[in-house]
Amino acid sequence: xxxxxxxxxxxxxTSLIRKMFNEGTRLxxxxxxxxxxxxxxxxxxxxxxxxxxxxxxxxxxxxxxxKHAYMTNSGYRETREFVARFxxxxxxxxxxxxxxxxxxxxxxxxxxxxxxxxxVGDNVVVSIPNFVVYKTYVENFGGELKTVPCQENFLLDxxxxxxxxxxxxxxxxxxxxxxxxxxxxxxxxxDALAELLERKSREYDRAIYLVSDExxxxxxxxxxxxxxxxxxYKHSIIVSSYSxxxxxxxxxxxxxxxxxxxxxxxxxxxxxxxxxxxxxxxNAPALMQRAIVEVNGKTVDPxxxxxxxxxxxxxxxxxxxxxxxxxGTFYIFIKAPGGDDxxxxxxxxxxxxxxxxxTGFNMPGYFRLSCCVEDDVIxxxxxxxxxxxEKTIEKN
Amino acid sequence: xxxxxxxxxxxxxTSLIRKMFNEGTRLxxxxxxxxxxxxxxxxxxxxxxxxxxxxxxxxxxxxxxxKHAYMTNSGYRETREFVARFxxxxxxxxxxxxxxxxxxxxxxxxxxxxxxxxxVGDNVVVSIPNFVVYKTYVENFGGELKTVPCQENFLLDxxxxxxxxxxxxxxxxxxxxxxxxxxxxxxxxxDALAELLERKSREYDRAIYLVSDExxxxxxxxxxxxxxxxxxYKHSIIVSSYSxxxxxxxxxxxxxxxxxxxxxxxxxxxxxxxxxxxxxxxNAPALMQRAIVEVNGKTVDPxxxxxxxxxxxxxxxxxxxxxxxxxGTFYIFIKAPGGDDxxxxxxxxxxxxxxxxxTGFNMPGYFRLSCCVEDDVIxxxxxxxxxxxEKTIEKN
Numbered sequence: 001x002x003x004x005x006x007x008x009x010x011x012x013x014t015s016l017i018r019k020m021f022n023e024g025t026r027l028x029x030x031x032x033x034x035x036x037x038x039x040x041x042x043x044x045x046x047x048x049x050x051x052x053x054x055x056x057x058x059x060x061x062x063x064x065x066x067k068h069a070y071m072t073n074s075g076y077r078e079t080r081e082f083v084a085r086f087x088x089x090x091x092x093x094x095x096x097x098x099x100x101x102x103x104x105x106x107x108x109x110x111x112x113x114x115x116x117x118x119x120v121g122d123n124v125v126v127s128i129p130n131f132v133v134y135k136t137y138v139e140n141f142g143g144e145l146k147t148v149p150c151q152e153n154f155l156l157d158x159x160x161x162x163x164x165x166x167x168x169x170x171x172x173x174x175x176x177x178x179x180x181x182x183x184x185x186x187x188x189x190x191d192a193l194a195e196l197l198e199r200k201s202r203e204y205d206r207a208i209y210l211v212s213d214e215x216x217x218x219x220x221x222x223x224x225x226x227x228x229x230x231x232x233y234k235h236s237i238i239v240s241s242y243s244x245x246x247x248x249x250x251x252x253x254x255x256x257x258x259x260x261x262x263x264x265x266x267x268x269x270x271x272x273x274x275x276x277x278x279x280x281x282x283n284a285p286a287l288m289q290r291a292i293v294e295v296n297g298k299t300v301d302p303x304x305x306x307x308x309x310x311x312x313x314x315x316x317x318x319x320x321x322x323x324x325x326x327x328g329t330f331y332i333f334i335k336a337p338g339g340d341d342x343x344x345x346x347x348x349x350x351x352x353x354x355x356x357x358x359t360g361f362n363m364p365g366y367f368r369l370s371c372c373v374e375d376d377v378i379x380x381x382x383x384x385x386x387x388x389x390e391k392t393i394e395k396n
Numbered sequence: 397x398x399x400x401x402x403x404x405x406x407x408x409x410t411s412l413i414r415k416m417f418n419e420g421t422r423l424x425x426x427x428x429x430x431x432x433x434x435x436x437x438x439x440x441x442x443x444x445x446x447x448x449x450x451x452x453x454x455x456x457x458x459x460x461x462x463k464h465a466y467m468t469n470s471g472y473r474e475t476r477e478f479v480a481r482f483x484x485x486x487x488x489x490x491x492x493x494x495x496x497x498x499x500x501x502x503x504x505x506x507x508x509x510x511x512x513x514x515x516v517g518d519n520v521v522v523s524i525p526n527f528v529v530y531k532t533y534v535e536n537f538g539g540e541l542k543t544v545p546c547q548e549n550f551l552l553d554x555x556x557x558x559x560x561x562x563x564x565x566x567x568x569x570x571x572x573x574x575x576x577x578x579x580x581x582x583x584x585x586x587d588a589l590a591e592l593l594e595r596k597s598r599e600y601d602r603a604i605y606l607v608s609d610e611x612x613x614x615x616x617x618x619x620x621x622x623x624x625x626x627x628x629y630k631h632s633i634i635v636s637s638y639s640x641x642x643x644x645x646x647x648x649x650x651x652x653x654x655x656x657x658x659x660x661x662x663x664x665x666x667x668x669x670x671x672x673x674x675x676x677x678x679n680a681p682a683l684m685q686r687a688i689v690e691v692n693g694k695t696v697d698p699x700x701x702x703x704x705x706x707x708x709x710x711x712x713x714x715x716x717x718x719x720x721x722x723x724g725t726f727y728i729f730i731k732a733p734g735g736d737d738x739x740x741x742x743x744x745x746x747x748x749x750x751x752x753x754x755t756g757f758n759m760p761g762y763f764r765l766s767c768c769v770e771d772d773v774i775x776x777x778x779x780x781x782x783x784x785x786e787k788t789i790e791k792n
Contacts, residue, residue, distance in 0.1 A: 043466045053456045056683075060449045060456075068644035070439045104500055104648065104677065111676030136674035248464035250682030252500065252648075278532035280507030281500065285681045286646030287452075 020345075024354045031352055037381035039369040040354040042179065042330065044247040046300045052246055055294035059287065068286050073273045075102025075255075079289040086297055087238070087257050091230040099260050101272045102284040104252040106215050109239035110137045111279065113256055116271035117209060118143040122170040124211075127156050129180050129333065129361035131213075134173060143170065147362045153324060154183040154333075158192055165200050171209040171237075172197060176226055177216040180361050180368035181333040182326020184220065187227040194233035201235065207263030210236040215254070218245035218299040220328035221306040234261040237268070242292060244330075245299040253288035305330045308371040312378045319386050320393070330371045333358070337392040341367050347391060351384030416741075420750045427748055433777035435765040436750040438575065438726065440643040442696045448642055451690035455683065464682050469669045471498025471651075475685040482693055483634070483653050487626040495656050497668045498680040500648040502611050505635035506533045507675065509652055512667035513605060514539040518566040520607075523552050525576050525729065525757035527609075530569060539566065543758045549720060550579040550729075554588055561596050567605040567633075568593060572622055573612040576757050576764035577729040578722020580616065583623040590629035597631065603659035606632040611650070614641035614695040616724035617702040630657040633664070638688060640726075641695040649684035701726045704767040708774045715782050716789070726767045729754070733788040737763050743788060747780030 020040045028036045059067070074080065080097035088095045103109040114124070120142030126134055127150045138145040146169075148160040161172065172193070176185045185193075193210065201208045210233050217226045217240065229236045241254030256272065258265040276282060313325055313332055322335040336344035341357035341364050348355050348367075358366030371378075416436045424432045455463070470476065476493035484491045499505040510520070516538030522530055523546045534541040542565075544556040557568065568589070572581045581589075589606065597604045606629050613622045613636065625632045637650030652668065654661040672678060709721055709728055718731040732740035737753040737760050744751050744763075754762030767774075 041466075043462070045462065045465070048464060056456050057453050060452050066439070066441065068444060068642075068646045069441070070437075070645045107673070107676035107678055109676075133673055137676065140674065246464075248682075249466045250464045250679060252678060252681050277503070277529055278536065279675070280503035280505075280533065281677070282503055282648060283646060285648050285684070286644075287683070288681070 020354055020356055023349060027349070027352060027354070035352055037351075037353045037373070037377050037384065039371075039373060039381075040356050041372060042370050043372050044244060044249065044300070044330070045372050045374070046247050046304050048247045049295070049298045049300060051295050051298045052248070052291060055291045056287065058294065059290050067290075071283060071286060071289075073276050073283050074269065075100070075284055076286075076289050078293050082293045082296075083255050083257065087230075091228040091238075093228075093230040093259065095257060095260060098269060099258050099265065101256045101258075101269055101276075102289055103239075103254050103256060103276070104281050104284050105243060105249070105254040106213060106239045106241040107133065107137070107254075108252070108276075108281050108284075109241070109254050109256040110134070110211075110213065111140065112272040112275050112281070113211065113237060113239065113268070114138055114141050114143060115275045115279065116268045117170050119170075121168055123166070123168050124171045124173050125161060125164045125169055126173040126175075127161065129154070129178065129358060129363035129366070131175060131179050132360050132362075144168075154178065154181040156185055156189050156193060158189070158196055161193070162196055162200070165196075165208065167204040167206070169200070169204070169208050171211045173211045173213065175213040177220060177326070177328030179216065179329055180331045180356070180358070180366075181324070182329045182331050183324065184224050184226050184327040190227050190229055190232050194229075197233060197235070207235040209262070212236065212238045214238055214240045215244050216329040219302050219305055219330060221302060221309065222327070224327040226328070230259050234259050235263055237262065242288075246295065247300050248288070251285060251288050253284055253292065255284075302328075305371055308373070308375065308378065311375055312369065312371060315382050316385060319389050321385070321389060332369045332371065333361075333366050334369065336365055336367050337389045338395070339365055341365055344388070344392060347388045348384070351381075351388050353381055353384045353388070416750055416752055419745060423745070423748060423750070432748045432750065433769070433773050433780065434750045435767075435769060435777075436752050437768060438766050439768050440640060440645065440696070440726070441768050441770070442643050442700050444643045445691070445694045445696060447691050447694045448644070448687060451687045452683065454690065455686050463686075467679060467682060467685075469672050469679050470665065471496070471680055472682075472685050474689055478689045478692075479651050479653065483626075487624040487634075489624075489626040489655065491653060491656060494665060495654050495661065497652045497654075497665055497672075498685055499635075499650050499652060499672070500677050500680050501639060501645070501650040502609060502635045502637040503529070503533070503650075504648070504672075504677050504680075505637070505650050505652040506530070506607075506609065507536065508668040508671050508677070509607065509633060509635065509664070510534055510537050510539060511671045511675065512664045513566050515566075517564055519562070519564050520567045520569050521557060521560045521565055522569040522571075523557065525550070525574065525754060525759035525762070526569075527571060527575050528756050528758075540564075550574065550577040552581055552585050552589060554585070554592055557589070558592055558596070561592075561604065563600040563602070565596070565600070565604050567607045569607045569609065571609040573616060573722070573724030575612065575725055576727045576752070576754070576762075577720070578725045578727050579720065580620050580622050580723040586623050586625055586628050590625075593629060593631070603631040605658070608632065608634045610634055610636045611640050612725040615698050615701055615726060617698060617705065618723070620723040622724070626655050630655050631659055633658065638684075642691065643696050644684070647681060647684050649680055649688065651680075698724075701767055704769070704771065704774065707771055708765065708767060711778050712781060715785050717781070717785060728765045728767065729762050730765065732761055732763050733785045734791070735761055737761055740784070740788060743784045744780070747777075747784050749777055749780045749784070
């Protein structure tokens with residue numbers, strides 16, 4: 001049969017998100033959409049800030065030659081200049097537009113970046129819990145994703161990381177605030193990680209890149225801040241998108257920023273800019289690139305997500321659920337009562353609650369809830385959460 | 397050094413388009429932008445039809461929940477239904493929305509499709525002259541692009557194709573109207589190709605797909621029509637985009653349509669829909685998907701390109717340039733006077749005219765001009781074209 005055999009597993013295998021999705025569809029059909037409490041999807045429900053729509057309308061009314069034409073693969077000069085200015089302030093390291101590649105979201109950014117920095121057999125080290133698709137992004141180019149344990153509180157376990165790094169390590173990948181656990185790695189950890197990477201880069205005589213995936217940087221609560229990585233380590237690269245900060249994940253607009261002093265940084269930009277043609281991306285969507293400049297750093301109000309987090313986290317804590325209150329993102333990552341996340345997610349499903357088992361993030365024993373739901377869904381779901389934990393505690 | 401070695405060639409090698417681009421930049425800096433006649437880029441200069449801007453503005457003003465959120469990877473139901481309806485009429489074969497995958501342009505469509513249908517070692521057969529990036533799209537997944545000669549008039553050489561097809565052939569790829577030569581393969585050729593593929597599919601006991609890349613279908617002249625491929629061959633797949641028909645290549649919106657009776661067609665859709673996550677595309681841009689439905693098949697007026705073609709082709713013919721008047725696209729593919737396209741493109745450059753050598757399309761001895769320029773540029777460039785051919789004829 002003609003279909004590439006390596007994809008059959010992907011399609012028919014035990015993709016947990018897909019399983020949840022199918023199960024969810026079935027439950028919604030059976031019980032009515034409004035009676036199923038779907039906490040499985042990280043799909044923002046908060047509308048974009050009004051500045052976004054205003055910008056698009058303004059641009060569409062303006063007379064701009066070649067408004068929707070191809071531009072330089074890496075993106076409009078104005079957009080890259082804007083991102084460079086924005087990051088110069090955020091990171092405290094002066095960036096130039098040539099350090100920026102605009103991409104079709106952070107996923108495209110990681111894909112292009114890994115095409116640039118991975119030789120077959122190289123590895124990328126990441127701490128659990130981690131976004132499931134990282135593995136594919138790395139394996140696309142013959143790399144290996146090495147997952148390492150985290151500390152009890154989800155912070156980086158630098159000793160475990162040190163053990164995992166070897167002469168084939170091209171990069172360490174971090175995601176802060178972290179999907180699924182919502183933890184922000186503090187300044188001390190970034191500094192310690194930088195020290196480790198400097199030491200290991202010397203030891204193996206290659207620049208080990210620190211890649212920071214930061215789409216949730218703007219979705220943070222309670223005066224937490226995400227420490228900038230550029231001042232701590234020069235071989236560092238940030239990828240991000242406006243998917244969460246502007247609630248526009250469907251529009252596929254993001255970027256890669258390469259530290260101006262990163263080893264072979266210019267070459268990485270050149271390879272990414274060439275590779276974007278060969279991988280079929282070509283460039284980040286033109287209209288969104290123009291809009292980003294006009295929106296000028298405005299974001300959705302993270303307070304909306306903070307309130308949803310508290311609306312859900314408060315009662316769950318009282319019921320006996322065990323979790324660290326997330327510093328950011330719109331997720332809560334919770335210890336599965338009874339210890340078996342697959343089993344507990346099934347129990348929740350009996351209460352018509354959809355959650356993603358931690359196994360999907362390489363961290364069995366936990367489950368993820370997304371707060372991208374109406375307040376009403378949270379409130380109506382609470383009796384189900386209560387029943388689920390009570391049933392489990394009774395049994396054990 | 398950490399950069400993936402296989403990309404160094406791509407960046408520093410002899411990419412002809414890049415060479416032209418750099419040379420063009422240098423010439424423009426030296427002689428002033430308005431004095432350089434740049435016929436090298438296929439970047440539409442005709443503005444999109446007004447219905448496009450109106451649609452975007454209308455959508456942005458509407459109150460739509462999750463307007464810019466993630467949707468099903470394959471695209472909005474409404475958009476896929478629209479494309480299915482549109483193609484049902486165009487192809488005369490009834491299509492369902494589940495036969496459609498919305499993609500980030502035709503490049504993404506081919507990338508995802510080749511990921512789905514290629515096993516390592518498979519090949520894809522294409523007639524020259526061909527778009528240079530096809531090779532990368534195929535090689536990304538361990539495939540081999542086999543280029544075969546065409547007839548004198550650029551039509552398919554079916555005997556050459558038959559010789560090239562073997563048991564490792566996953567697909568034959570055609571591009572009609574063709575970039576760079578502007579030729580449309582007529583109904584008889586499509587039928588003959590279908591007959592060949594049916595025979596070869598039986599011989600090798602595998603469905604050899606016919607993949608038709610049709611982004612220029614709407615840019616056709618002089619009552620030419622592009623024959624539909626679906627009625628002729630059931631294992632066929634069309635990829636296209638709105639880049640040329642709406643002049644929005646920067647927005648990255650296209651689709652793949654799989655013949656409802658194609659072997660394992662449902663599986664191809666499933667794999668593409670899964671692969672779009674792993675390759676970092678995720679989905680086609682949301683706003684553009686919504687706009688496509690509202691624009692409802694309107695296109696730019698191909699007459700604009702027809703007039704530009706004639707404005708350029710008429711005088712060139714008189715000067716003695718040898719070419720087939722294109723049936724569609726915005727290109728003219730011309731025999732290089734003297735026979736050496738690289739040399740003649742250099743001679744044109746001395747006249748401040750930028751063209752792409754046929755070598756870049758696997759067809760040395762020709763050069764491509766793009767009519768995506770202002771009429772004024774065409775008119776002012778004519779003395780240069782005259783000098784270039786006269787110089788070459790004198791010498792030979």
